[in-house]
Amino acid sequence: MFSEEELKQVEELKSHYPTNLSAVMGVLHMYQDKYGHISDEGITYVANLLEVPEENVLGVVTFYEMYHQHKTGKYKLQVCTNVSCMLRGSDMVLQTIKDKIGIGIGEMTDDGLFSVHEAECLGSCGTAPMMSVNKDYHENLTPETINELIDALKAKG
Amino acid sequence: MKQHTTRMTLTIDNKTVTADTGASILDVARQNGIDIPTLCWHEQLSPHGGCRMCIVEVEGLSHFPTACTTPAADGMIVRTHTAQIREMRAEILQLFLSEHTASCLVCDEQEECREYMSTVRKAGVTTGCRYCPKDGQCELQAVTESLGVRDIIYPIYYRGIPVETEDPFYDRDYNLCILCGRCVRMCQEVRLADVLAYKHRGRDAIIGPAFARTHLEAGCEFCGACVSVCPTGTLREKARAWEGAPDREEITTCTFCGVGCQVRLLVKEDRIIGSLPADDPTVNQGQLCVKGRFCNTELVNGHQRIRHPYRRENDIAWDVSWDAAFELIAEKLRSSAPERTGMLVSSNLTNEDLYVAQKFMRVVMKTHHIDSTARLFYGSGFSAYLTLMDRAVPLSAIRDASAVLMVGLDTRFSRSVVGVAIRTAMKRGIRMFTLHSREHTFSLNADVWLQPEVGEEYRYVEALVRLAAGEDVTDRSIPADMRVRLADVARALSESDSPVILVGAEFLQYDSSRAFLAAVAQLADHVGAGVLTLPAQNNLYGSLLSGSFPELLPGMRPTADAARLQKLESLWGTSLTGLTDAWNADHLLRDDCAMQFLYAVGALPPVHRGAAKFTVFQNMYPPEPYCSADLVLPTAAATETDGSFLNGERRVQRVRRAVAPPGIALPDWDILCRLARHMGAEGFAFTRPEEIREEMAQVIPGFGEAEIDARGILPLAFDAVMHVSGNGTAQRPPDSDHPFILHSSVVEHTHRGFPLAAWVEGSRILFPEGVLDISAEDARALGLRDGDSVHVSGASFEEIYPVRIVRQQPRGALHASILESALTHPNPQPVSVRKADV
Numbered sequence: 001m002f003s004e005e006e007l008k009q010v011e012e013l014k015s016h017y018p019t020n021l022s023a024v025m026g027v028l029h030m031y032q033d034k035y036g037h038i039s040d041e042g043i044t045y046v047a048n049l050l051e052v053p054e055e056n057v058l059g060v061v062t063f064y065e066m067y068h069q070h071k072t073g074k075y076k077l078q079v080c081t082n083v084s085c086m087l088r089g090s091d092m093v094l095q096t097i098k099d100k101i102g103i104g105i106g107e108m109t110d111d112g113l114f115s116v117h118e119a120e121c122l123g124s125c126g127t128a129p130m131m132s133v134n135k136d137y138h139e140n141l142t143p144e145t146i147n148e149l150i151d152a153l154k155a156k157g
Numbered sequence: 158m159k160q161h162t163t164r165m166t167l168t169i170d171n172k173t174v175t176a177d178t179g180a181s182i183l184d185v186a187r188q189n190g191i192d193i194p195t196l197c198w199h200e201q202l203s204p205h206g207g208c209r210m211c212i213v214e215v216e217g218l219s220h221f222p223t224a225c226t227t228p229a230a231d232g233m234i235v236r237t238h239t240a241q242i243r244e245m246r247a248e249i250l251q252l253f254l255s256e257h258t259a260s261c262l263v264c265d266e267q268e269e270c271r272e273y274m275s276t277v278r279k280a281g282v283t284t285g286c287r288y289c290p291k292d293g294q295c296e297l298q299a300v301t302e303s304l305g306v307r308d309i310i311y312p313i314y315y316r317g318i319p320v321e322t323e324d325p326f327y328d329r330d331y332n333l334c335i336l337c338g339r340c341v342r343m344c345q346e347v348r349l350a351d352v353l354a355y356k357h358r359g360r361d362a363i364i365g366p367a368f369a370r371t372h373l374e375a376g377c378e379f380c381g382a383c384v385s386v387c388p389t390g391t392l393r394e395k396a397r398a399w400e401g402a403p404d405r406e407e408i409t410t411c412t413f414c415g416v417g418c419q420v421r422l423l424v425k426e427d428r429i430i431g432s433l434p435a436d437d438p439t440v441n442q443g444q445l446c447v448k449g450r451f452c453n454t455e456l457v458n459g460h461q462r463i464r465h466p467y468r469r470e471n472d473i474a475w476d477v478s479w480d481a482a483f484e485l486i487a488e489k490l491r492s493s494a495p496e497r498t499g500m501l502v503s504s505n506l507t508n509e510d511l512y513v514a515q516k517f518m519r520v521v522m523k524t525h526h527i528d529s530t531a532r533l534f535y536g537s538g539f540s541a542y543l544t545l546m547d548r549a550v551p552l553s554a555i556r557d558a559s560a561v562l563m564v565g566l567d568t569r570f571s572r573s574v575v576g577v578a579i580r581t582a583m584k585r586g587i588r589m590f591t592l593h594s595r596e597h598t599f600s601l602n603a604d605v606w607l608q609p610e611v612g613e614e615y616r617y618v619e620a621l622v623r624l625a626a627g628e629d630v631t632d633r634s635i636p637a638d639m640r641v642r643l644a645d646v647a648r649a650l651s652e653s654d655s656p657v658i659l660v661g662a663e664f665l666q667y668d669s670s671r672a673f674l675a676a677v678a679q680l681a682d683h684v685g686a687g688v689l690t691l692p693a694q695n696n697l698y699g700s701l702l703s704g705s706f707p708e709l710l711p712g713m714r715p716t717a718d719a720a721r722l723q724k725l726e727s728l729w730g731t732s733l734t735g736l737t738d739a740w741n742a743d744h745l746l747r748d749d750c751a752m753q754f755l756y757a758v759g760a761l762p763p764v765h766r767g768a769a770k771f772t773v774f775q776n777m778y779p780p781e782p783y784c785s786a787d788l789v790l791p792t793a794a795a796t797e798t799d800g801s802f803l804n805g806e807r808r809v810q811r812v813r814r815a816v817a818p819p820g821i822a823l824p825d826w827d828i829l830c831r832l833a834r835h836m837g838a839e840g841f842a843f844t845r846p847e848e849i850r851e852e853m854a855q856v857i858p859g860f861g862e863a864e865i866d867a868r869g870i871l872p873l874a875f876d877a878v879m880h881v882s883g884n885g886t887a888q889r890p891p892d893s894d895h896p897f898i899l900h901s902s903v904v905e906h907t908h909r910g911f912p913l914a915a916w917v918e919g920s921r922i923l924f925p926e927g928v929l930d931i932s933a934e935d936a937r938a939l940g941l942r943d944g945d946s947v948h949v950s951g952a953s954f955e956e957i958y959p960v961r962i963v964r965q966q967p968r969g970a971l972h973a974s975i976l977e978s979a980l981t982h983p984n985p986q987p988v989s990v991r992k993a994d995v
C-alpha cells in the first residue's frame with residue numbers, strides 16, 4: 001500500500017521515537033493523505049507495518065476527529081465546534097453550508113467534491129468561528145465569506 | 158552512620174509520616190491508614206489518573222492533583238478530606254452515576270429494601286430490584302456509599318448498548334462501564350495480550366477489541382484477568398453472576414495441567430462459587446489460564462455428579478450402600494487371579510490417592526498391575542517423554558533465559574501463564590522462537606516461526622541438532638527459506654548462555670513423536686538448554702513418584718530394584734516376590750485382553766465387552782455410555798479432598814479440601830483404604846492424608862510436611878525403562894483417493910478422563926473434542942458449513958465428525974482433537990472426506 005519512498009519515510013518517522021506506538025499518528029496521517037480516509041484494512045495495514053496491536057491503532061483512529069474512517073470529499077470542510085467557535089457561531093457556519101450545498105456533519109455531496117466534518121479546537125480560537133478546508137484555515141467566518149469560499153472551490157472543481 | 162537518604166517526611170491530614178522516595182501520595186496515605194477513595198487505581202496495574210476520585214489538596218499547588226499519579230515529596234503538606242475535596246469528589250461521582258444505570262445506588266428505598274426483602278410480597282420487593290450481578294461487591298457502590306451520594310443532579314443518560322453474551326465464560330454490559338481502564342491495562346500491561354483498547358471518545362467511548370470482533374475472534378485467552386479487576390458489573394463471569402460475596406476462601410493447586418498454578422477457591426454455603434489466581438510468586442505469579450480460572454467451578458458443581466454407589470446390570474442401575482459395594486468387590490476379587498486383575502488410575506489423582514492405589518494392588522492383590530491412563534496419551538513416545546521430563550528446569554528459568562524455543566506449544570488456552578512469562582521475557586529483549594505447523598498465539602510475535610509441514614516437525618528439530626553441531630543441512634525437503642530460519646535459530650540457541658526449550662503436547666501423538674522427543678533431548682544437550690515439558694496431566698510426576706505403573710515402585714524406582722523391594726516388604730510387612738507385571742493399559746485396547754477384574758479410578762477407554770469380566774468405575778461423573786461398568790463408585794473432586802500434587806518442575810504442592818463431596822462420595826484414598834480393611838488387609842488404617850504421607854516419606858526422601866509447605870522441588874531421578882507400544886507406521890503421502898492429510902491430537906483438556914467440554918459449557922467452544930478442523934478454502938470446495946457432518950475415511954478407519962472451519966488450518970490438512978481411545982495409526986494419515994448424508 002505504501003511505496004518504497006513512503007516506507008522510507010515511515011522508517012524515518014520511527015527513528016524519532018523510542019517505541020513504534022509513538023509513530024502511529026504520523027503514519028496514520030500519511031495513510032490518510034494518500035487515501036483520503038482510513039479504512040479497516042488501513043488500520044490493519046498500519047498496525048502490521050508498525051508491529052503494534054490493531055486495537056491500539058483503532059483506538060487512535062476513533063479517538064481523534066481528524067482521522068476519517070469513511071470516504072471523504074475532495075474538499076473536507078472541517079468545522080470547529082469547540083467552545084470558542086461554538087460561542088462565536090459554529091452553528092451558523094454549519095447552517096450556511098447546509099443551505100449552500102445541502103449536507104451536514106458526516107455527509108458528502110453526490111459529486112464527491114465536499115464533505116462536512118465536526119472538528120475539535122484547531123487552536124485558532126482568536127479568529128473564531130473557523131473551519132479548515134483540507135489543511136487550510138478559514139477564519140472569522142460569516143455567511144458571505146462561506147458562500148464565496150464554496151463558490152470558489154466549486155469553480156476550481 | 159550515614160544518613161538514609163531514600164526516606165522522606167511529609168504531612169498528610171496533619172499527621173507527620175515518612176516513606177520511601179518514589180511512592181505516590183496514595184501509597185503513603187494507605188501505608189499510614191488514611192483512606193482515599195479510588196476507582197481506576199489497582200495494585201497490579203500502573204497508575205492511570207483517570208477517575209479523579211483520589212484528588213487531594215497539596216499546599217502550594219493551585220490545582221488538585223490525583224494522589225495515585227502524584228509522587229510524594231519531602232516536606233509536602235497534603236490534605237485528603239477537606240470539605241471542598243469531598244464536595245468535588247461527590248460532584249465527579251455524580252457524573253459517573255449519571256451514565257450508570259444501576260439506580261439501586263441512589264434508590265430512596267435502599268435501606269428499607271434490604272431490611273424488608275424477606276417479607277412475602279411481590280417479587281420485585283422480596284428479592285429487591287437488583288440490576289447488577291456485582292451487587293454487594295461493586296467498588297462503585299462502595300465509593301458511592303462512602304461519599305454519601307444519595308442523589309444525582311444531572312440528567313440520566315442511558316446508552317442502551319446491547320449486552321455482549323456471545324463469548325464463553327464472561328458477559329459484558331458496557332452500560333455499566335465507568336471507563337476506568339483497568340481491564341485495558343490488565344490485558345495490555347500484565348497479560349501482554351493486547352485484546353482490549355479504548356474505542357471512540359466522549360460519551361461514545363467504549364472498551365473492546367478492534368472492529369466488531371468478538372473476544373474469541375480477537376485472540377482473547379479467556380484468562381479472566383480483566384474480569385477480576387473490573388470494579389463494576391460490566392465484566393461478569395457467567396457462572397458467578399448474582400452469586401454475591403463468598404463466605405471464605407481456600408488456597409489450593411489447580412488440577413488441569415502440570416504447571417500447577419496456585420488457586421484461590423471462593424466458597425459460599427459449602428459450595429465453590431469461583432476460582433481466582435492466588436498471589437503466588439513461584440509458579441503462576443498471580444495469573445491463571447482459562448481452565449484454572451473458569452472451568453473449575455462448573456466441573457465440580459455439575460448436578461450430574463455421582464452421589465451414591467450404584468450397581469449396573471443389563472441396563473438397569475440401582476443404588477447400593479458402601480458396605481454392599483465393598484462386599485461385592487471383595488467377592489469378585491477373591492475369585493480373580495492376580496495376573497488377570499488390573500487397576501487403571503488417572504494421573505489427575507493426588508499423590509496420596511495414587512500411593513494407596515498401588516499399595517492396594519501390590520499388597521492386597523499381589524500384582525504390579527496398576528497403570529496410569531497417561532500411557533495412552535503419550536503412546537509410542539511415552540518413555541522418551543518421561544526421560545525428557547526428567548530434565549525439567551524450574552519455571553523461573555524462563556524469567557532468566559536469554560533465548561526460548563517453543564516446540565508444539567500453543568499457550569492460548571492451556572498453560573497461558575507460561576505464555577505470559579514468555580511475553581514478559583520478550584519485553585526484556587530475549588529471543589523467542591517457535592516451531593509449530595499451525596498458526597498459533599506466538600506465530601506472529603516470535604522472532605522466528607519455524608513452520609514445518611504437519612508430521613515433519615521432528616525433521617526440523619533434527620536439522621537444528623545438526624546445525625548446532627556445526628554440520629550443514631542439505632535436506633532438500635525443507636524449503637530454502639526455512640533452512641535459513643533454522644540456521645538462524647540454531648545459531649542463536651548455541652550463542653545463548655541460558656536457552657530454554659519448552660515442549661508442548663501438540664505433536665506427541667504423531668508416529669514421529671519418539672524421534673521428535675529424542676531430537677529435542679539431543680538439541681538440549683548440544684546447546685546446553687534447559688527443558689520444560691509442562692505435561693498435560695497435572696500429576697504425571699506424582700504418578701511416577703507414587704509407583705502407580707507396573708514398571709515402577711514408590712520413589713520412582715524400577716520394579717526390579719531388589720533393595721527397594723526389600724525396603725517395601727519390611728515397610729508393608731508382606732512379601733513382594735513373584736508379583737506379575739505383564740499387563741499395562743495398552744493391553745486394554747487389544748482384542749486378546751481378557752481380565753477377570755478391572756478397577757478404573759478415573760477414566761476407562763472404550764474396551765470390548767470381553768476385556769474385563771467385572772469392572773468397577775470410580776469417578777466424579779457417570780461413565781460414558783460405551784463403558785461397561787458393573788459397579789460405579791462416587792468420588793470426591795480435588796476441591797473436596799486434602800493431599801498433594803507434584804507439578805512438571807517436580808514441585809510438591811498442597812491440595813486442600815474446600816467443601817464436602819456430594820452425597821456420600823469419598824476421596825479415592827479413603828474408598829481404597831476402606832475396601833482393603835473390609836477385605837481384612839493390614840496397613841490401610843489411614844484416616845488422614847498426613848498419615849499416608851508419613852509412610853511415603855519413608856521411601857521418598859523430601860516428602861515431609863515441611864517440604865510441602867515450602868513447596869520445594871523434590872530431588873528425583875528417573876531411570877526406569879517403560880514399555881511402549883505403538884507401531885510407528887511410516888506416513889504415506891496423500892494420493893488421489895485420499896487427498897487430505899489428517900492429523901489427530903489427543904485432547905489434553907481432560908480431567909479424570911472426561912473432556913472438560915463434556916461438563917463445562919464454555920469449553921465446548923474453546924476446546925471441543927471430536928471435531929474436525931478444516932480450512933475455509935477446503936470447506937468451500939466441499940460445500941461445507943460450520944457444524945456440518947463429514948465422513949472421513951482412511952486406510953485404517955472410518956469416522957463421522959462435525960466440522961469446524963478454522964482460519965489457521967493449512968489447506969489440504971485436517972486436524973481432529975480426539976480422546977486417547979479414538980486414536981488410530983498411522984498418524985498423520987491420508988484420508989478422503991465427503992459430506993455425510995443427512
Ligand code: SF4
Nearest residue numbers: 344377378380381383
Ligand atoms: S480475558 Fe484475558 S486475554 Fe481476554 S480480554 Fe481479558 S485480560 Fe485480555
Ligand code: SF4
Nearest residue numbers: 334335337338340387
Ligand atoms: S469494563 Fe470494567 S474494568 Fe473495564 S473500563 Fe469498564 S468498568 Fe473499568
Ligand code: SF4
Nearest residue numbers: 411414417418446449
Ligand atoms: S496453566 Fe495449568 S495449572 Fe495453571 S491454571 Fe491453567 S490448567 Fe491450571
Ligand code: FES
Nearest residue numbers: 080085121122124
Ligand atoms: S474553539 Fe474553534 S479553534 Fe479553538
Ligand code: FES
Nearest residue numbers: 197206208209225
Ligand atoms: S484512582 Fe486516582 S485517578 Fe482514579
